[in-house]
Amino acid sequence: MGDAVAALDLFQGTLDLLVLKALSWEPAHGYAVATWIRERSDEAFLVEEGALYPALHRLERRGAIESEWGLSENNRRAKYYRLTARGRTLLRAEASHWDRYVGAVGRILRAAER
């Protein structure tokens, strides 16, 4: 169980970062965000598209994004999410955190190979 929780935590944090990134271009509804992530990750992430929604709601709770209902390009009612100023700050912080993290892990792995 411990491993599963750890993996989920990593996934959640990563997913939040990806969602913020997806919304940094323009406001979008959940489906568009899911498509954006899926296309750019060669379908590595987001095997279950529904898992996106808790992440969206969580980010809204943290004040990083806000939502309102609107009409989609195909005239369907959809809930649109938009990055707030706070979300933008969060994205910058999380992204640089991620870079450092990946960099550090990468250095260790390369050092171990040598």
Next chain:
Amino acid sequence: MPSFRRLFRLSGREPAPAEDIAAEFEAHLQMKADALIREGRPPGAARREAEARFGPLERFALECRRIDRTERRERRVREWWSGLLQDLRLAGRGLLRSPGFTVTAALVLALGIGLNATVFSVLRGVVLRPLALPGPDRVLALHSSNPAAGWPEFSVSPADFLDWSREIRSFRAMVAWVSYDAAATGLGPAEQVPASAVTSGFMEVTGVRPALGRPFVEAEFAPGAPRVAIISHEAWVTRFGGTADVLGQRWILDGENREIVGVMPPGFVFPAARSDAWLPFQMPPDAMSQRGAHYLTVAGRLADGATLEQAQTDLVTLAARLERDFPRSNTGWTALLRPLHEEVVREARPTLVLLMNGVWLLLLLACANVASLVLVRAAGRSGEVAVRSALGAGRGRLVRHALSEVMVLVAAGAALALPVALLGTDLIRRLAPPGVPRIDEVRLDSVALLFTLGVTALSAVLVGIAPARRILRADLRRALAGSGGRSVGQHRALHRWLVAAETALALALLAVAGVLLKSKARLEAVDPGLDPSSTLVASVSLPGKRYPDSESIVRFQTELLAHAGALPGVESASLIFGLPLTGFGWSGSFIIDSMPVPDGVRQSAQVRVVSPEYFTTQRIPVLEGRGFTSEDRRGSRRVLLVSAAAARHFWPGIKPFGRYLRFGVRPGDDRPEGEIIGIVGDVRERGLDQEPRPIVYVLADQVAVDEVALLLRSSVAPASVAPGLRRIVSALDPEMPLSGVRTMEDVLRDATAPQRFRVWLMGFFALLAVALAGLGMYAVLSHVVSQRTREMGLRRALGASDRQVRGEVVRSGMRDAAVGATVGLGIGWLITRKLSGLLFQVTPGDPVVLAGSAALFLGVALLACWVPARRATRVDPGLVLRGE
């Protein structure tokens, strides 16, 4: 358009979270299905595929719902706090705009809260706080007791004490001590210092060891052991410079050169009064035969596991056995014990509980007062409340808005209460009658501050009830329609309640203060039996080392009296052992020669040792027979005077002249008998509120006593005689301290000090209460009149006379005051009923006092009604009729 919604906080328009999430998921599934159809799947398969790719829908929905719920809650809390801050800021600004109201309300609250903090810290410091000893609840005070002889609680004889401490297993240790003033010499001028001679159980009972040096060792309690002393921290600092080399230094106490072996820690007080030196008590060699001489104070520490009940049983059982074994000395004697703490605080408790009741009433009154001020102020703004309500503010928000003003006021009051409490505790420390235990240790400590915080919170609630209720009850639509101006009628009931409550509280306090005042007046009107005017007193105690026998004592005292009597302005000089109203005295037992009394049963009375002039100095009349003269002296026939009470008690209907009393404790060892030569007037020597006891006066020449009070009656101001007296004493013996120099009037005043203390404080509380209640009534009635200006104007235009209009305003106020007054008198009666122990010749429901307080208060109330009523008649009817 969520931003618009958020702007106006129209929370009701948001969709229910569950539906919202379902709609969001459904949109996703449809868009996914649309995309799949565009890729060429049949619709049914596309939908299934979309659902499969989405994953477990229910689980995600649940998770989102949980997140949203938390979010909603967090947002509500956040908004509530920021709203509160905003409300408080607004309230603060509003209060600053009406400084008169704000300052009055804050000061009233500061008084209410501050006085509570004051009296509580005194109550705690003096009564509630445990003794400053380890395991304080295990330390008990033990007394001998002879209820039949009128001594329910008495000192213990050395033999009884030795038996008790040896035989009672439920005590780990017992200590007996004698406290007295010792003449300290060798360090600057001679002075008297409080000292206690303690037995070897001292350290074990107190559980405190010297901070410096060592405790006493067993050998130091043996007769003839080297003289040592342990001194207090205070004596160490003030007399020995607080340096460590004090150990081994010498201090001459009562002529005995003592080596200082220890210094107690700071603040050590045992049991309640300060001692500056503790000395080993050396039991007299014949202690075991001294069963009739009761002069030791005794305390003990319970053994581990022993209970108070068990100790009580053991003690009483042993006392009963001693009574059987030693019938001559112990007949009628039993024993009792109680926690030492109880013993220390017993005297002070009723007064402090009374004061606590007083400040509670005052706090309630202050809260009612501020509540009515706040209401009056708020009534002018009911339109504002209605508008806010119409704009969608919920009741909760309206109440919070109304309460924020109260909170700011109470906070300001609490802040101002601290200086009030600091000042108050200082004042009480100074005003307190002599003998209040631990009063010097009273502090505004953390517990008192915590209590103050609680009182403050309570005040906030009490003051807040009225405005909150007003909003919850108000018919806001009506207020809106009338733009607030005429909405006063519905709050009238609340105003009337407040007026009645304030009246009740103020009158209760007034009645209590009145009863105490009358008691004090009665007490001060009592004839003490002596004339205290123009009399200086001082105490002279002869160190036993240099005045070892009766001859040397009598020689010194005779010389002192001769010189003092010759001082310019002095009319009469005398001395007494056991000055009235100082608590000193000596009760002696004797056998009356001609009385057929059963064998072994002795009579006892107060014995006072005086010089012949004493009755002249104190102007105590010789009623029958003759007084002492200079012919009655050492070596001549032993003579006695008895007080009128003694004559009535022992020789009812007979003239006792020529009869004999035989003193002496042990049979066969009787001291020479004395012949009664006269009867003198009674003196209330035990307390002005105590009936005179039988007293037998013996001559100082014939019964030498080394510790006496000197009295000088002068034709000049008594204080001006003091320097001459000091000169005489130091000329006679430079090492003789003269202490307690004051006038006999001071002695009498000290005897009524507790009564005066109570009257001053309760009187102050009562006057404050009356002023507050008057202010409250005035504010409410002024408001009512101003709200009814139009109606009054109309009625005067229609022919009502000024008298009628005025009368109606006054009547409406006085009606409420009268209801409150009735309740207030009842509360006052309930409180004073608990005071009967503190009252003298006054019953709790004293009709004169109750009527007087009611009249005084209603007078103030009338004034508070009259001023607004007059304003009502100054309204110009024409102005009113032409329009508002």
